[in-house]
Amino acid sequence: MAEIKKSQEPILNPVLVKAMDAMKEERNPRTESAFVNALKAGRFLVPADINTIQAAQANPDGTVQLKDQPQIKFVLFSSATGERYFPLFTDNSEIAKWPDREKHQLAAITYGDLCGFFRREMDKGESGTNMTGIVINPYTQNIMVPAESMFKIQNTEALAPGTKIQIGDLKEKPEELVNALEDFMKNEEDIEKAYLRVMKREDKENPNFLLVLDISVEKLGDAGVKALFDRVAEVAKPHLRGVELAIVPASNNFGVAALKNAVPFYEK
Numbered sequence: 001m002a003e004i005k006k007s008q009e010p011i012l013n014p015v016l017v018k019a020m021d022a023m024k025e026e027r028n029p030r031t032e033s034a035f036v037n038a039l040k041a042g043r044f045l046v047p048a049d050i051n052t053i054q055a056a057q058a059n060p061d062g063t064v065q066l067k068d069q070p071q072i073k074f075v076l077f078s079s080a081t082g083e084r085y086f087p088l089f090t091d092n093s094e095i096a097k098w099p100d101r102e103k104h105q106l107a108a109i110t111y112g113d114l115c116g117f118f119r120r121e122m123d124k125g126e127s128g129t130n131m132t133g134i135v136i137n138p139y140t141q142n143i144m145v146p147a148e149s150m151f152k153i154q155n156t157e158a159l160a161p162g163t164k165i166q167i168g169d170l171k172e173k174p175e176e177l178v179n180a181l182e183d184f185m186k187n188e189e190d191i192e193k194a195y196l197r198v199m200k201r202e203d204k205e206n207p208n209f210l211l212v213l214d215i216s217v218e219k220l221g222d223a224g225v226k227a228l229f230d231r232v233a234e235v236a237k238p239h240l241r242g243v244e245l246a247i248v249p250a251s252n253n254f255g256v257a258a259l260k261n262a263v264p265f266y267e268k
Helices: 014-025 029-040 111-123 147-154 175-185 217-239 253-258
Strands: 043-058 064-074 084-088 105-110 133-136 143-146 165-168 193-201 208-214 245-249
Touching: 014 029, 014 143, 029 111, 029 147, 043 084, 043 111, 084 111, 105 111, 111 147, 133 147, 143 147, 175 193, 175 217, 193 253, 208 217, 208 253, 217 245, 245 253
Parallel strands: 084 133, 208 245
Antiparallel strands: 043 064, 043 105, 133 143, 165 193, 193 208
């Protein structure tokens, strides 16, 4: 289930707002990559109707206990042509522009958990909400992102042309993360080797993990590679401790460069 909760601390996304304004003014690879990276790192306000229901929970001793459980129903926006969008607001000043603001409550959601919510809803097929995508700050920048593009953004590390990158060895091995990945990869026949490195980009303040996977891209195809990377990301997520993770195949130019002097932590 997505990590969705009532908003208690101020939510601000000044980097994303600046990136959206720059992209609206001039759309090019640099402004697009800045937008993608800021969107992935965002935490947003979303309108919702939040009610509390009582749910039965079984206790170890066999008794049943009723506990309060929040039930959240998100408010979707519809376009003139009937498309349904999930609205994201970058801060309180943006959601205050919505005429129906006082009729609903607010929840907070990260971009990653939002993508997980979309996947579950789309997997329901006709019984799902049939959401077209998201709309960010609909009363200001009004940037729409289709659902398919949302998933691509989630699994893409956007780099502007000319961005300087430093790749090196980890000073300290993240045992918890490595152990979780090793256990997972033992059951993945498509992963031959795996390397974990550290990557520092000039356009980001903090370094992130870089996971390079030795796989057959030709055999898996685009859909297979994406599905594999999604599974790896889900396994890694609880063990990242706030550090971002980028995943690339060993066969592309970036992967080849990243493997210089590298030693795999996993080998089939």
